[in-house]
Amino acid sequence: MLRALVTGGAGFIGSNLVDRLVKERYEVSVVDDLSAGHLDFLKNAKLKNLLKTTFADPAVLQLIRARTFDVIFHEAAIPRVSYSVEHPVETTEVNVMDTVKLLDACRGNVRGRSIAGAVESATRFFRFTRRDWYSGAHDAST
Numbered sequence: 163m164l165r166a167l168v169t170g171g172a173g174f175i176g177s178n179l180v181d182r183l184v185k186e187r188y189e190v191s192v193v194d195d196l197s198a199g200h201l202d203f204l205k206n207a208k209l210k211n212l213l214k215t216t217f218a219d220p221a222v223l224q225l226i227r228a229r230t231f232d233v234i235f236h237e238a239a240i241p242r243v244s245y246s247v248e249h250p251v252e253t254t255e256v257n258v259m260d261t262v263k264l265l266d267a268c269r270g271n272v273r274g275r276s277i278a279g280a281v282e283s284a285t286r287f288f289r290f291t292r293r294d295w296y297s298g299a300h301d302a303s304t
């Protein structure tokens with residue numbers, strides 16, 4: 163039985179993914195700090211472990227380094243565009259820097275990982291601000 167970790171597993175995408183993985187007989191653990199997720203989304207899911215903390219928690223990274231998981235699906239993120247433009251430092255910290263910590267822990271310790279969701283969130287802020295700049299919407303005097 164493959165052991166999967168879903169970050170952001172109490173969110174929209176993560177919880178649907180959890181349902182699918184359980185159906186496909188993965189042993190599923192979730193890490194979610196519940197900043198935007200809902201435990202209700204997981205009420206019917208048979209989980210191995212539910213970690214209510216950030217995915218960059220040293221204890222979570224240690225579990226990854228200890229080869230606890232065969233595959234990691236990284237869906238935890240701060241995905242809202244307007245929030246990321248208003249709070250670029252916090253958003254970059256979670257979506258970029260914490261993601262790098264997760265990937266670093268995965269190196270050599272996890273067979274497979276999917277980070278499409280979080281990477282999209284990480285790059286969206288930069289795409290948005292760059293477009294803003296080149297369209298002239300950015301006022302350099304402010």
Ligand SMILES: NC(=O)c1ccc[n+]([C@@H]2O[C@H](COP(=O)([O-])OP(=O)(O)OC[C@H]3O[C@@H](n4cnc5c(N)ncnc54)[C@H](O)[C@@H]3O)[C@@H](O)[C@H]2O)c1
Pocket residue numbers: 169170171172173174175176193194195196197198199200215216217218237238239240241256260278279280281282283
């Ligand atoms: N929903 C969509 O249509 C869609 C489409 C394309 C890509 N995506 C991407 O998929 C990813 C998930 O999107 P979603 O719609 O499920 O968002 P969501 O907000 O519903 O889920 C994100 C989950 O991550 C959790 N979370 C946030 N920061 C965390 C942290 N530091 N540690 C642990 N958990 C944390 C939240 O509590 C939440 O449960 C995002 O990266 C998003 O950009 C979503």
